[in-house]
Amino acid sequence: MHRGTNQSGMREHNERLVLSLVRRHGSLAKSDIARMTRLSAQTVSVIMRQLEKDGFLLRRPPQRGRVGQPSIPMALNPDGAYFIGLKIGRRSAELVLIDFVGGIRSTHRLPYRYPDPGTAVDFVASSIRELRTALTPEQDSRIAGLGIAMPFQLWNWADAAGAPRMVMDEWRHRDIRSDIQALCDFPVYLDNDATSACGAELVFGKSNDLRDFVYFYIGAFAGGGIVLDGRLYSGPTGNAGALGSMPVPGPNGAPVQLIDLASITVLEKALDAADRDASPLWSSPQDWGDLGPELDIWVEKAGTALAYAIVSAASVIDFEAAVIDGWMPAAIRQRLVEAVSHALPRIDAEGLNLPTVREGTIGVNARAMGAASLPLSERYLVGAMSLPTNV
Secondary structure (H helix, E strand, C coil): CCCCCCCCCHHHHHHHHHHHHHHHCCCCCEHHHHHHHCCCCHHHHHHHHHHHHCEEECCCCEECCCCCEEEEEEECCHHEEEEEEEEECCCEEEEEEEEECEEEEEEEECCCCCCHHHHHHHHHHHHHHHHHCCHHHHHHHHHEEEEEEEEEHHHHHHHCCCCCHHHHHHHHHHHHHHHHHCCCCCCEEEHHHHHHHHHHHHHCCCCHHHHHHEEECCCCCCEEEECCCCCCCCCCCCCCCCHHCCCCCCECCCEEEEHHHCCCHHHHHHHHHCCCCCCCCCCCCCCCCCCHHHHHHHHHHHHHHHHHHHHHHHHHHHCEEEEEECCCCCHHHEEEEEEEEHHHHHHCCCCCCCCCECCCHHHHHHHHHHHHHHHHHHHCCHHHHHCCCCC
């Protein structure tokens, strides 16, 4: 059991624990929380009354049919808090406003050929002004923070992104978190973009049944994250789950990195070589339209490369599942997962228990929503949603 404490000095921890449990289960009665946490009924009652008074919890209709008084389940109030998530990618920026249950209230996107620090900050400034203007004063006061999801050492990707090295080198000398903090009257957090996408699946996705999974996010470049025992694992330097760098067999059998086969920029280059319009890849992630045989070839090669990466990951950690998501239409994501499933039996995996392969449940907004989950996790959850199996 994930135990609370009846000591008054741990009130904040207990409040986080209650909110984390309610988030995971959707709604819970006081008696359920007392049983799960081993807190006294009086302590739970005090905590939940305060959370309700503060606007974080809502009463649901009483559940009748049991012996004694009907229980009253409590659920998260969507308007309890708001969070801003910023994704700075290699081909686009995205800013979202989400509510306390992960509902997207506002979305702003900026496609570009390559990321420029000044352009990114200007985009954030104008987007924040616009979304805050649309909020009531009460809603605006409940913005609890902004999270930034972006590739670490972005300046090292100048050649791969087709960007001028001088522009990309600006990222080396800019503290983008401080630049954006200067625009905000609430705290700003920063993490790796693919790790953040994995965090979005963990906090907002439909993967509550999984305790250990490896996560792949296919964007301009392939990346990923790792969840162990229900907790997002980023490692001592924050770079754990750098799956894009994993070696996989290349076209001639020589090893290449996963990003060289499974990234969307690979598909873009193929479309450019065939003189086909590749702009929908970045401007219309929900509908790429008809991309012709180049898409079919990319799905097959990317699926095979991902299958090898999954086998390699499974040889290190006994994952329950491999979750695949990305900046792509849901139908393409489904095709990619099917290609992985077809490729896995062709790989010699003797001695391994291979994970099941499933689609991610967040989609194109995963990195921005993962960014928004940074202030949510920091201020309102326990251990990045690391809750025991039996609760």
